[in-house]
Amino acid sequence: MNNITGAPVTGSNFYPRQGQLAHIWRRLPHSSLLLAAPRRSGKTSILFHIRDNAQFDYVPLFFNVEGDYHPAAFIAHLVDRLRRAKGLPALGKYLGSLFDALLPEKLKVTVGSDLVKVELEKAFRATWDEQGQRVLDALRQIPEGQSVVFLVDEFPLLLQKMHRAPDLGKPVVAQFLHWFRSLRNDPELVQGKVRFVLTGSIGVEGILRRLHLSASLNDLDRITLEPFSRDQALGLLRMLHASDAGGEQSRDAQERDTETLDPVFNTMLDRIEELSPYYVQLFYKEARELADDCSTPLDQALVQRTYEERMLGAAGRRALSHYQERLDDALPEKEASLARFVLDLAAEREQGISEARVYDQIDTETGMSPDAVDPIIQILLHDGYLKRDKRRLRFRARLLRDWWRNERSAVRHAAKRKRRTGRFKP
Numbered sequence: 001m002n003n004i005t006g007a008p009v010t011g012s013n014f015y016p017r018q019g020q021l022a023h024i025w026r027r028l029p030h031s032s033l034l035l036a037a038p039r040r041s042g043k044t045s046i047l048f049h050i051r052d053n054a055q056f057d058y059v060p061l062f063f064n065v066e067g068d069y070h071p072a073a074f075i076a077h078l079v080d081r082l083r084r085a086k087g088l089p090a091l092g093k094y095l096g097s098l099f100d101a102l103l104p105e106k107l108k109v110t111v112g113s114d115l116v117k118v119e120l121e122k123a124f125r126a127t128w129d130e131q132g133q134r135v136l137d138a139l140r141q142i143p144e145g146q147s148v149v150f151l152v153d154e155f156p157l158l159l160q161k162m163h164r165a166p167d168l169g170k171p172v173v174a175q176f177l178h179w180f181r182s183l184r185n186d187p188e189l190v191q192g193k194v195r196f197v198l199t200g201s202i203g204v205e206g207i208l209r210r211l212h213l214s215a216s217l218n219d220l221d222r223i224t225l226e227p228f229s230r231d232q233a234l235g236l237l238r239m240l241h242a243s244d245a246g247g248e249q250s251r252d253a254q255e256r257d258t259e260t261l262d263p264v265f266n267t268m269l270d271r272i273e274e275l276s277p278y279y280v281q282l283f284y285k286e287a288r289e290l291a292d293d294c295s296t297p298l299d300q301a302l303v304q305r306t307y308e309e310r311m312l313g314a315a316g317r318r319a320l321s322h323y324q325e326r327l328d329d330a331l332p333e334k335e336a337s338l339a340r341f342v343l344d345l346a347a348e349r350e351q352g353i354s355e356a357r358v359y360d361q362i363d364t365e366t367g368m369s370p371d372a373v374d375p376i377i378q379i380l381l382h383d384g385y386l387k388r389d390k391r392r393l394r395f396r397a398r399l400l401r402d403w404w405r406n407e408r409s410a411v412r413h414a415a416k417r418k419r420r421t422g423r424f425k426p
Contacts, residue, residue: 001243003288005281005319008044010052015236015277017046020225024197025055027221028149032184032196034204034217037225038384038396039322040278043199046225047151050197058149058195059087066154069161070168071176072124073117075132078150080117082138088146095138099123099131132179140188149195156200159207160330170211177216185219196220203382210375228275230266236277237265240284267303271311273398282319286310316403323385323400324407331379338362339376340408342393346386347405352394 002013024046027033037043044064051060061081065074079099083092099120124131142148162173183189184196198204198220208214228236241261268287272279287306291298310316327336345353345361358377359370377393380386387396395401 001239003240003243003281003285005278005285008042008048010045010048014045014049015232015239017042017232020223021046021049023223024050027223028058028195028197029056029192031219031221033198034220034222035197035199035225036203036222036382037199038276039326040276040319041225041227041384042277043225044153045277047153047197047199050149051151054149056147057145058147059085060149060151061085062151062153064153065158068121068158069165070121070125070128071132071162071172071179072128073121074158074176074180075124075128075135076117076120077152078135079120081150082148083116085148088142088148090143091138091141094141098134098138129175129179132183136183136186139183139194140186142189142193147192147195149197152196152198154200155198156204156207159204163207163211170213173211174213174216177213181216181219203379206375206379206382209378228277228280230269230275233269233275233280234262234265236280237261237268237284240281244288261298264298264300264303267300271303271307271399274396274400276397278319279397279399282315283307283311286315311399312403312406316399317407320400320403321407323404326383330383331376335376338366338368338373339380342373342376342380343385343395343404344408346393346395347401347408350394350398350401352386352389352392354392355388356391358393 001015004013024033024035035043035046047062051062054060061084063077063081065077068074068077079095082088083095085092139148159173159177162168162176163170165172184194204217205214208216238261268283269275269280272283283306287298287303290296290306290310291302294302296302324340327339330336331339341362342358345358355377359373362368362373363370377386380393381388384396385400386393395404
C-alpha cells in the first residue's frame, strides 16, 4: 500500500471499508443514495471503488461536477458517460443518433474525449430542459435486466454555483431539481434500471434548506460515512508501516513492531481524535519524514514533535486551510464572519461551549436572534466542523480545534479588544 495523501485512491491503495461498502450495495437496488460525510472522508475513493468493483451487473459511470454550474453541464455529463459506456453499446449508438448532430464534425465519431462533454454543454444551454427530457427518453431504452449507476461527485457544489450564477439563481435550481427528481422516480426507471450515488464535501441539506427546497432530494437514501474506528485506523497505520518496511517482514518481526509501535500509533490517533483516513495518513507521512530527516526512531517524542511542528504548522495549513476558505465560498460575508465567531468560541475550551452561551453571547454583542444564528450552527454541524456533545458544541477533531486556535489566535485577540470597546461586529 502506497501512502497517498490528498488524492483519491484505487486498487491496493484503498483501505478496506467493508462494512460501509456492504451497506451501500445493500441499499442501492432499492434506492438512489446520498453519501454524507465531511471533506477528507474518502468519499471519492469509495466512488472509485464502486466503479471498479461493481456488483449486481450495474454499469458504473463516474463524473465530477465540482467545476460546473449549469443544468446543461449535468445533462451533458450523463450523455457523455453513456456514450462511453462499454456495457451499453446499443444505448450509446442511440444517443449518438439523438445528439451527434449537435457536435462539431470532428467530434461526431469521438468517444472518450472531454471535448464532447464541453461541446454538448454549449449546445444544451438554451434548451437544457428539452435535452433533459430526451435523455430521460433515452434511459428508458436500457434493456430489461441491465442497470446503470451514476456516481456523481461534489453534487452540492453544482447546486451552490447554480444558485449564485447571475443568469440562473433559485428558479433554475428549483427547475433542475424537479427534473432530476422526475428522472430518478420515472416509472420505467425507478425499479432499478437507473440509480444515482451523490456525494459532496458540503452539506446539501443546508443548501436546500436555505432555498426552501428540502423536499427535492428526500427520495434519496442518506448514508453517513463514519470516520474510521480505532481498530481500523490502527490497521491502516500497521499496513503503511509494513509497506515502508518492504512488506516482507517475518511474523516475529511484525509482532515486535506491533508491540513497539502500537502505543506510538495510538498517540497519533489521540492527537487527531476523529479518525479521517486522510488525517491518519498525513500524520504518519509527516512523522515518517521527520524521523528520516532527523535519523531518529518513530517514538512518542517524535509524534509529539510532529504534531506541534508539522500538523499544526505548514503541513497542517496545507491540509486544513480549506476549512477557513470554504466558509467564504459557501456563505455570504456576514454569515461567514458569524460562523468564524462561533468556531472561535468553540475552540476556547477542549470541551467546547454550551449552545446557550453561544446564543447569549451573540445576542449580547450583535443583537442577532437564535433564529438567525441557528442556520449557521447547522451548517457547521453538517459540514464537519462541530458536533453536539451533551448540549455543547465542540470541534469534531482535536487536530482541527488545535489548528483553528493557532491560525485564529491573532484574530481572536483583536476581537476581544473590540468587544471590550463595544465595537465588535461579526
